[in-house]
Amino acid sequence: MTEHQLPQGFETLAIHAGQEADPQTGAVVTPIYQVSTYKQDGVGGLRGGYEYSRSANPTRTALEECLAALEGGARGLAFASGLAAEDTLLRTILKPGDHIVIPNDAYGGTFRLFAKVLTRWGVEFSVANTQNLDEVRAALRPGTRAVWVETPSNPLLGITDLAALAEVAHGAGALLVVDNTFASPYLQQPISLGADAVVHSTTKYMGGHSDVVGGALVLADAALGEEVAYHQNAMGAVSGPFDAWLVLRGIKTLGVRMDRHSANAEKVAELLASHPKVSQVLYPGLPEHPGHDIAAKQMKAFGGMVSFRVVGGEEAAVEVCNRAQLFTLGESLGGVESLIEHPGRMTHASAAGSPLEVPADLVRVSVGIESIDDLLADLKQALG
Numbered sequence: 016m017t018e019h020q021l022p023q024g025f026e027t028l029a030i031h032a033g034q035e036a037d038p039q040t041g042a043v044v045t046p047i048y049q050v051s052t053y054k055q056d057g058v059g060g061l062r063g064g065y066e067y068s069r070s071a072n073p074t075r076t077a078l079e080e081c082l083a084a085l086e087g088g089a090r091g092l093a094f095a096s097g098l099a100a101e102d103t104l105l106r107t108i109l110k111p112g113d114h115i116v117i118p119n120d121a122y123g124g125t126f127r128l129f130a131k132v133l134t135r136w137g138v139e140f141s142v143a144n145t146q147n148l149d150e151v152r153a154a155l156r157p158g159t160r161a162v163w164v165e166t167p168s169n170p171l172l173g174i175t176d177l178a179a180l181a182e183v184a185h186g187a188g189a190l191l192v193v194d195n196t197f198a199s200p201y202l203q204q205p206i207s208l209g210a211d212a213v214v215h216s217t218t219k220y221m222g223g224h225s226d227v228v229g230g231a232l233v234l235a236d237a238a239l240g241e242e243v244a245y246h247q248n249a250m251g252a253v254s255g256p257f258d259a260w261l262v263l264r265g266i267k268t269l270g271v272r273m274d275r276h277s278a279n280a281e282k283v284a285e286l287l288a289s290h291p292k293v294s295q296v297l298y299p300g301l302p303e304h305p306g307h308d309i310a311a312k313q314m315k316a317f318g319g320m321v322s323f324r325v326v327g328g329e330e331a332a333v334e335v336c337n338r339a340q341l342f343t344l345g346e347s348l349g350g351v352e353s354l355i356e357h358p359g360r361m362t363h364a365s366a367a368g369s370p371l372e373v374p375a376d377l378v379r380v381s382v383g384i385e386s387i388d389d390l391l392a393d394l395k396q397a398l399g
């Protein structure tokens with residue numbers, strides 16, 4: 016963990032970037048500007064640049080400036096969901112006939128967006144294991160416009176070397192897009208490693224409390240940021256003011272939460288690794304994980320997500336999910352409370368029959384920040 020240095024003051028930026036005290040009242044928290052339109056002082060006479068809340072809203076602006084600061088990018092943009100952010104980015108950087116390389120391990124909804132929506136719009140994709148750079152190189156074509164990656168990936172916790180992948184993508188004239196949802200910018204900053212665009216489901220660690228659905232993009236380059244902002248307004252999938260406010264509030268504690276998520280997950284992974292009912296643990300913090308050294312190089316800690324395979328196959332894995340008590344059975348991740356799920360039947364059901372299909376005996380846990388002894392006791396009883 017010594018090679019990676021976060022830029023100084025991450026937690027300070029999380030609490031203050033884009034969030035000056037309200038100039039009129041001195042309120043220390045950015046207000047929820049629950050408003051659709053703004054009075055003009057004469058036609059075109061905008062106060063502070065705001066005319067209509069799809070185009071811009073002060074609460075969303077605060078979040079967008081904070082996002083850009085945390086990821087070290089030129090422009091941050093907040094959306095109604097992670098998938099809305101992905102769709103807006105993709106339909107900005109791709110046009111019909113273009114090609115994109117996507118990973119063989121990713122959120123099922125992201126795969127569905129490529130396979131069922133963008134293909135109808137004339138975009139072609141190839142699937143490659145992004146942990147194997149030769150496979151990525153072999154998938155590149157003259158029309159490849161972008162390479163997409165998740166690291167750690169959902170749900171197999173695969174680790175891709177971002178600096179090396181950026182070189183491969185840029186060598187082919189393609190952009191590198193990183194879905195940084197699992198790590199959060201506290202643990203990993205892809206733009207500093209060469210990424211051109213960072214994607215988040217802010218529903219997860221950024222919001223952090225399972226009370227909001229949201230998405231974000233951060234663009235390394237200001238000109239590309241401007242182009243995506245144009246599409247954000249033209250396509251309209253923006254974050255509402257209250258949702259933006261919830262994400263902004265969540266971000267203030269991102270650092271302390273991620274430290275606890277990571278510490279608890281390391282203990283959970285250790286327990287699972289020594290359990291006779293578990294055939295494999297997928298957690299980059301374990302020294303035997305194939306991506307451990309790369310993760311140690313490019314992440315501050317290993318995060319709060321752990322997946323494992325259960326002896327006895329699919330039904331045994333489903334039973335573990337059903338027996339859990341403190342780990343709530345449910346989709347999503349990244350909240351303060353621990354969650355458990357069966358990816359094959361739940362979050363990744365849309366990838367069934369595709370190259371992204373997940374093992375049937377896989378269980379995924381989002382390790383929360385509850386007392387670790389309680390979490391370990393629940394997993395032990397769920398495993399039986």
Ligand SMILES: Cc1ncc(COP(=O)(O)O)c(C=O)c1O
Pocket residue numbers: 096097098099122124125165169194196197215216217218228229230347
């Ligand atoms: C890694 C990852 N990216 C993107 C998304 C999509 O985000 P949302 O559900 O906010 O649309 C998810 C959702 O689970 C995810 O896990």
